[in-house]
Amino acid sequence: MDLCSIQVEDMTRNLMKILDSLEFSSDTYIETVTLFYVNGKLMGLMPLGMKKLNSQFFARIFKSSRMYNTILNLEDLSRVKCKICISSNPITFYYAIFKKEKLVKAFMGKNYSRKFCDACIDATMTSYEKDQEFLKIYLKPIEIYIVRRYPKGFNRASAAIIEALVHYTKIPFVNMEEQKRLILKIEMCMETVYRSSEKPTYRAIIEEIFKRAKNLLLNS
The missing domain is CATH 2.30.110.10 (Electron Transport, Fmn-binding Protein; Chain A)
Structure with missing residues (x-):
């Protein structure tokens, strides 16, 4: 070699x-x-x-x-x-x-x-x-x-928002019953965000995800 x-x-x-x-x-x-x-x-x-x-x-x-x-x-x-x-x-x-x-x-x-x-x-x-x-x-x-040399502490709000976004991206590709289940999961993520964080940005983001998810269901 x-x-x-x-x-x-x-x-x-x-x-x-x-x-x-x-x-x-x-x-x-x-x-x-x-x-x-x-x-x-x-x-x-x-x-x-x-x-x-x-x-x-x-x-x-x-x-x-x-x-x-x-x-x-x-x-x-x-x-x-x-x-x-x-x-x-x-x-x-x-x-x-x-x-x-x-x-x-x-x-x-x-x-x-x-x-x-x-x-x-x-x-x-x-x-x-x-x-x-x-x-x-x-x-x-x-x-x-x-890029970031110092670690950040884990928080449930961040994890819940990312999980909600993953659920959101699946909605257009599944049947209506599965869409409803995904929206319920997003709603649960929203509850987690509200319980674990008072940060206005996080609350605004999760509310928008939930609103967009419901609109996808209505328009499907």
Whole structure:
């Protein structure tokens, strides 16, 4: 094995250790906000759950997503680059669904805002598998940027908002009975936010999620 190969192997090993410290694993999805670039052009931004399988990430992109057809139509997957944002801030996930343009500015170039991001991972797409309802995509992590050096304490309000947003994104793709169940779950998340936080921003966000969810049901 030559020196170059040893250096690459050491870099990969160190990268995997950092991913382990960020709690990526094969048995639990980590909720991220991921930006997709094709030939340097931003093509999509979305919340995306990810697992680590060996030295790669695994995620699912559903048919309704703009990136679904974009990926299917590409001949060279290496043209797809990703920025994977790890964040404990529920506002990051809220913006990723309802106010995407605010996040785009925060992730231009190497500009990783501490307000929205705790760590950011650059990755390339290596392959995908087409399933009935989604694409199984595989991403190779290339580099990690630790943006926030000091940990934040856990709070139930943040977790409840992120959970509510995950439920919200599922509503357009399920039948009416399941939609009603998801809205009940969002309402429970709203109760958790009100019990655990008096922060006006958090309360306004969860109320908007609940309102939008009910509107989706009415218009379905």
